[in-house]
Amino acid sequence: QVQLVQSGAEVKKPGASVKVSCKASGYTFTNSAMNWVRQAPGQRLEWMGWVNTANGDTRYSQKFQDRVTITRDTSASTVYLELSSLRSEDTAVYYCATRPGLAVAGFDFWGQGSLVTVSS
Amino acid sequence: EIVMTQSPATLSVSPGERAALSCRASQSVSSNLAWYQQKPGQAPRLLMYGASTRATGVPARFSGSGSGTEFTLTISSLQSEDFAVYYCQQYNNWPPLTFGGGTKVEIK
Numbered sequence: 001q002v003q004l005v006q007s008g009a010e011v012k013k014p015g016a017s018v019k020v021s022c023k024a025s026g027y028t029f030t031n032s033a034m035n036w037v038r039q040a041p042g043q044r045l046e047w048m049g050w051v052n053t054a055n056g057d058t059r060y061s062q063k064f065q066d067r068v069t070i071t072r073d074t075s076a077s078t079v080y081l082e083l084s085s086l087r088s089e090d091t092a093v094y095y096c097a098t099r100p101g102l103a104v105a106g107f108d109f110w111g112q113g114s115l116v117t118v119s120s
Numbered sequence: 121e122i123v124m125t126q127s128p129a130t131l132s133v134s135p136g137e138r139a140a141l142s143c144r145a146s147q148s149v150s151s152n153l154a155w156y157q158q159k160p161g162q163a164p165r166l167l168m169y170g171a172s173t174r175a176t177g178v179p180a181r182f183s184g185s186g187s188g189t190e191f192t193l194t195i196s197s198l199q200s201e202d203f204a205v206y207y208c209q210q211y212n213n214w215p216p217l218t219f220g221g222g223t224k225v226e227i228k
Contacts, residue, residue, distance in 0.1 A: 044221045045209070047219070059214070061215055063216070095164075105152070106155075106166045107164075110163035
């Protein structure tokens with residue numbers, strides 16, 4: 001069965017960077033794109049970006065364009081989200097999410113979430 | 121960016137009753153709309169895609185309708201496990217993919 005297992009919780013100071021990982025199993029990694037979605041406390045879901053796991057092509061939300069990098073390691077079936085210049089408003093649960101194929105649509109599969117807390 | 125607006129913010133319903141949740145897009149998204157259910161401390165669960173197609177394993181009491189800018193998720197007879205927050209998401213024009221603000225379905 002499809003599983004997305006994310007790295008653990010992080011506490012970072014303002015201005016620092018964080019890197020969250022998402023290890024996929026149960027399907028052919030390069031057949032499905034991966035997305036990152038975050039949710040601040042009590043807030044709506046917010047899409048951050050997408051990576052084509054086959055060739056590394058990325059698409060980002062303009063809101064995060066200057067601060068976010070999504071990469072993948074095909075040998076490890078793992079996708080990474082790096083967010084820099086952290087501020088308190090980046091405190092959120094970060095999810096990876098995917099669906100069969102490379103097209104965007106509804107996300108069938110989600111990781112368990114990684115809590116990132118930004119605090120001085 | 122397409123803005124998704126959900127109403128009401130909170131819906132109080134008794135078990136066994138019908139619930140209708142609304143989602144409006146700031147411009148047409150055709151039928152490229154998904155619905156999710158989220159319970160506290162959990163990741164979202166896909167309920168519907170293509171506006172009206174149930175995802176795998178979703179009970180038949182959930183149905184979706186609409187196209188263009190107006191969409192509805194209907195739960196025909198609320199069960200205890202259905203009390204949660206529901207989000208719509210458009211994937212017609214991206215980046216970015218955008219979500220609505222959610223509707224909390226609570227026990228009346």
